[in-house]
Amino acid sequence: MKHAASVLVVDDSAATREVLERNIRAEGHRVSTAQDVAEALQHLGQADFDLVVTDLRMPGADGMELVRHVRDHCRGTGVIMVTGFATVHGAVSAMQDGADDYLSKPFSDDELRDSLRKALEKAALRRAFDADQPIDAPDGMIGSSPPMHRVYRLIGKASGAAVPVLISGESGTGKELVARAIHYRGPRAASPFLAVNCAAIPETLIESELFGHRKGAFTGATGERQGFFAAADGGTLFLDEVAELTPVAQAKLLRVLQEGTVQAVGSDEPRGVDVRIVAATNKDLEESVRVGSFREDLLFRLNVLPIEVPPLRDRGDDVVMLLKAFLHEAARQCAMDPPELTNEAIDAMRRYPWPGNVRELQNIVQRLVVFADAGVIDTVDLPAVMRYVSRGAHAPGGGLIGSDRPLREIEAAHIRAVLERVGGNKTKAAAILGIDRKSLRSKLKPDDNARALTDGSSD
Incomplete structure (x- = not known):
């Protein structure tokens, strides 16, 4: 349903005021009128308006002075300048002084309707820019849109559960922020949170980085490494870009999820770990399963609680x-x-x-x-x-x-x-x-x- 705005019409011509009032009311908005700038200032001092539609040339103070007053004292109010003296200079001056749009007489109903929409939209943007951060966004996350409220609700559900979470979304949407919020709002908050970008690890090292290796397990393995799973024991391991895991690493990750054990490269002995897995991807994993690049059984294990982060x-x-x-x-x-x-x-x-x-x-x-x-x-x-x-x-x-x-x-x-x-x-x-x-x-x-x-x- 369209939002009903509060609009102040300012014009020294009674006929013009009547036409503007009738057409603006037809769009579902509430309308007050003033015959000059002095009367308009009284209205602005007594009530809040979403939009001012003002004539440029009026006896006494002109419309430009009203535009400047609204800019300085009513930032959340939009302004449309209306004039029969249409010049490029007038349009530029009005916009520079803070008007959101400029209409030249005579104008059509469609032109007025379009101008109303644009000016109200710009004013709403300024109000949103000046608004305080909503209190229900967890852990430093910013946003109050309906898609983000859904993400916040899912974070709340996921933080109290022990099941794996799969976060999907385009690059740059904040998937790691979601993972951190899940960890730090849950019972593992005092334990480690480790983030691993699977795409950034060379294919030849990914098993060693994730699961560790024994000394001498391969050329260059001069010492023993515990791996990210062991380092995150008791906490949460965030596997970003999980679709980039090699087939061998996918098989080992499946074993961790099924048995709660990891096996270091070069070791014959599995080691028990208590790690909560939160994975993320910007790819369609179901499509990856269809083309054979991702294991279907691993997808089922990871995708217990899915969270989709919306694009900006x-x-x-x-x-x-x-x-x-x-x-x-x-x-x-x-x-x-x-x-x-x-x-x-x-x-x-x-x-x-x-x-x-x-x-x-x-x-x-x-x-x-x-x-x-x-x-x-x-x-x-x-x-x-x-x-x-x-x-x-x-x-x-x-x-x-x-x-x-x-x-x-x-x-x-x-x-x-x-x-x-x-x-x-x-x-x-x-x-x-x-x-x-x-x-x-x-x-x-x-x-x-x-x-x-x-x-x-x-x-």
């Missing part, structure tokens, strides 16, 4: 909450005051699809804080693709990447733009996107990889 693009105004938190943290690390973001910059970041998710947002905010000019971040300071997606414009190299295109195409265009900016260096591109190199390779189409190679790209 599905989390609504959580983007704004995360943005605020990352701004303050980055500013604290730089020993400086947090820079301010213009409404347009906030709106652009809200609309961007974030292929690298929360990690990409945090990385971008850190760079923005370092390079913020005069303590203000505007759209011109944002990565180019963010501005193009926001406006539905053409990206460098051609091609519309606006919101009317499928997400995968927008994501691919962004990845290609980043690769081009770093000369094809996949390691740098992955760091900018906030994903690992394996995830970057999986997101690139075969022709993208071929093009990168022929263009002389490097790793």
